[in-house]
Amino acid sequence: MSSPSQNPKPDLDETINVTQAHGRVERETAAAAREKRIADNGHEQVSLWVIAACGIVLLIAGGVLGNAGTLFSYNSTFKEGYVRDKPPGVADEGPKPKTALAAYSTKGAKIYSKCSGCHGADGKGDGVNFPSLAGSKWVVGDTQKLAMIVLNGVQGPISTGKTYGAGIMPAQGAGMSPEDLATLMTYLRNSFGNEVGDVVSAEMAQAAMDVSAAREKVGQAVTSEEIVANHMTMLPGETIAPDTLVNPITLAPAE
């Protein structure tokens, strides 16, 4: 660095001490002056191993893109009919077993949603057009008459002798399976304050369907006379003990 104090020429302006003035400049620039210049860029060849490393990564990235399949392949994300694999090493125990009474009532409650339009979610009817199911003798008494009413509907006066505004209850039996009937009956007999505590089995429900099909006036709603005359009896068939453990989905007894 050309130090100002080495400048041999005297300054023409006597009031400025050249050495001091330049000294101030040097102090001002002390940090900047010791900086090195940024030299021109080097032109070294790119090493082969750098190219090789980048090439390997290019191959990996290419492999990732190659796995991408077709552009909008939703089938790869959402497989049709996908069922999650069983966890390895864990046996399929199925759903937790429930008591028969709870399992049948739960299923029956779902079927009852068809009935609740008239009889109400609380099963109390409206007192004018639709009779109450809570405490009804035809619901809690012998099973056969309840089955007949559900399957065929009912017209005229009901168990209390009163005739409701609707006059006739339509048949509900179409498309009903024995399980549906059994669970619905179990639900009706154990809800809304009814506490019969028994479980109507599918076998009993099947028997009810047979009885219903053998009626004299097949296809017509039952009347209170017909019920009193023919159906004041329990359905034949084995009942299920209410605390038997069953599979809540299939209703088969749990192992």
Add this chain to the structure above:
Amino acid sequence: MSSQSTNPTGQDALLRAGIDRSLRHPVMFFLTSAAAWLAVSLILGIISSAKVHSPGFMDGCSWFTYGRTQAAHVNALVYGWGFQAAFGVIIWLLSRLSRQECRAAGLILTAGHVWNFAISVGVLGILAGYGTGMPWMEFPAFTWPILLLTYFAIVVWSFVQFKVRPVGHVYISQWYLMAAMTWFPWIFITANVLLHVMPGNPVMAAGINAWYKSSLIFLFFTPIALGTAFYLTPKVSGRPIHSYSLAKLGFWSLAIIMPWAGMQKLAGAPIPYFIPYVGAASTILFFIPAFTAAINILRTALSDPDLVNHSPTLRFTMAGIVGLIVMAVAAVFLNLPGSTLTWTQFSLSGYGFEILALYAFFSFVMFGAIYFIVPRVTRREWLSRRLIKMHFFFSVYGISMIAVAAIFGGIQQGIGQEAFDQPWQESAAQRAVNYGWLITISWAFILFSNIFFFLHLTVMWLRLGRRSTHPTLLVADHGHSPHGEEGDIDNCGPGTASAAH
């Protein structure tokens, strides 16, 4: 150091000293408040990490629940520390490279205060429960236009300086910095408009958010740090950048590849099937711009290992470049869709990768730049070589522990999460606990060193540093300095009659 060819002329040194002086207050303001925010962010990071292994810690106060402190920690790190360190470096470097004094120091300083105010409101907003829940965009929505306007007020002067620069060669650092400054508004406006102003499908919103996060790392923080390292390394070592063609390859591959990255975080989501794969592939390809730039810089600096060892600037910068290489390898390793991607999507690994990018790479280069810039703009040398060494070692060990713990702990946690036949508490949560401890302890180390760094920096701004003409180097013996006899920079420096020789 007295060879004539490398010595600048006096005129040149005057110009550069003038540039430094014109930028003293804005640069020191950004760097100091950045360091303060870094300390705040680390405290929040310690609290949130402590919640991973000790959930009962401070559980009585809703302000310090995990969801809030973690978000506040990351946002303070990104916008408080990262952006402000970048601002300080951008305005100084581009003034120097364009050889223009800063003529808007007051305006930049004002904008800097507004930026800080917005960050404070944002962090308090998150802690008070008004966060948006979008990663890296958790500040309440009203802050983003403020941040955008402030950003323009801060960097637009550097564009002007670039425009009126003396015609000629555009240096590598200028490519990277100008590119980052242009890319950021694009990323920021796109993400905020699509998420806050015209919100669309929520699944795509999550994708845009992931893209924003990754773009901020790859298209803002990465080029800023690379541009800085490409300046500092030849400047301190006095050697030309190893290979110009390698630098060009690195820059253009970054520009072309990285905008595609980010969406791999949505692998398995109901978006077009190819998008996560494109994201994963381009994140893997980050290796190419990162590795080429890192090799270029390392080759330049390591031709003189002693210099790297003695210069605080070079030591931090090289540590950052090593961090970049680790980050590039992690980018390959963490994004293989068949295996690792599922483990890293929702685990600590993602955080580990972000910390690698933000701290092990970006922050270390910024520390290097700060150790270079501050003595020039304050005309004081760093007070204590021991403080610098302590800052370096605590940071290096701390960040290595965090990177290892977060990435490998995250993979363990991810494997635990995938084991869906096991209770989550036992498989995923329990596996992360010990790594959580490691992360908390490491942040505590880093916080310790950074509080002293912040104090050191503040003392420098108050001009209480060493009044020496010699740089503070990390050697015990200053007797054989290449800069000649040591002088007092204010009173009897080398320019006075007695000291001149």
